[in-house]
Amino acid sequence: MTQLQLTLNLEDLKVDVVNSNLNEVMKASLVLVLNQLMEQQRDDYIQALPYERTEGRTGHRNGYYDRSLTVSIGNLELKVPRTRDGQFSPTLFEKWQRKEQSFVLSMLEMVVNGVSTRKVKKVVKQLCGEEVSKSFISGLTEKLDAEVNKWAGRPLNVMYYKYIFTDAMYIKVREHNRVVSKAVYIAVGVNKQNKREIIGLKVSHAESKAGWNEFFAYLKARGLQSPSLIISDAHEGQKNAIRESFIGTTWQRCTFHFKKNLKDAMPKKGSKEVMDLIKDIFDAPGIKEARKLKEQFMETYEEDSLFSKAAKLLDEGFEDAIQFFNEPKSYRKSLRTTNNLERINQEVRRRDRVIRIYPNNQSAFRLIGAVLMDIEETLDSGGKKFLN
Known part of the structure; x- marks a missing residue:
């Protein structure tokens, strides 16, 4: 391996030290070192020093071209050596490209984790001394397309999901110069190992039976088999779509939302004892005991004008x-x-609040x-399971 020897112009360096601040000194020193490094690499490629006549020469020099390189202390203007055959390329930029990719991924991570575009621009400015446009930051996210599409379209026929949770949330999207609401459909499945997977995501129009049918058709097209139980809230369109899309599947109405609906049907005052009875129904040791408690509730409150609506x-x-x-x-x-699933939605919503309005569906x-x-x-x- 050729040993690299750097020959620096100390007079130039001394002038930079005297006349520049620390950042400029570092930049000037780095420019000198990197230019000399590339010069040495061209010598090795040609296998001859400047003006040297040798039988082992494999090419000829062809001057330089200017190229900038952004590093943590700012922008460097470098003189990149060329050869007549156009085949020489210094390793500096290939190596730096790998670092640059890492930097881009870090910016993507900031965006995904809910850091606003304005804050990302500020971070880049502090790290690199360079301004980046809002469109540049937004364009970075397009690099996620392949990875997200692969994840969202992965086959579901390799695993049976006995239990599936479904829900929809709303976001704002810009469409034809207008801001409109869109529904985000999400499904979480419990696999054979009793662990959860997020198996479905779709951005569509407002939550409706047609929207849910389309979402379920998309899951089935990826190989999803009818689960034993689907857990969701009582959106009428979703209920009907579950019944049509998954023959033989049982629907479990979310008891949290159901109890909230019952509470909303009661007077605001004097309802604590009644709600405690409802809680006892769903905390019963078994289905027979639950039905018995429910019948007792109906006998007590069905004719009570204050609680008849809730009883119905x-x-x-x-x-x-x-x-x-x-x-079990x-x-x-x-x-x-x-x-x-609500907790997952809350985490999505936390990031969504930073973005506020998406430029389009994609x-x-x-x-x-x-x-x-x-x-x-x-x-x-790890070894943790959702269902034990």
């Missing part, structure tokens, strides 16, 4: 809300609500997908 709601939605009792006792608390899918991929890595990590 309970009667209508009761059977759909107690399907979790058919599952240790699973029931986790399967009776969509709370675990950018929303891309960034929310990246956030969900990040969240998925933290779900039931």
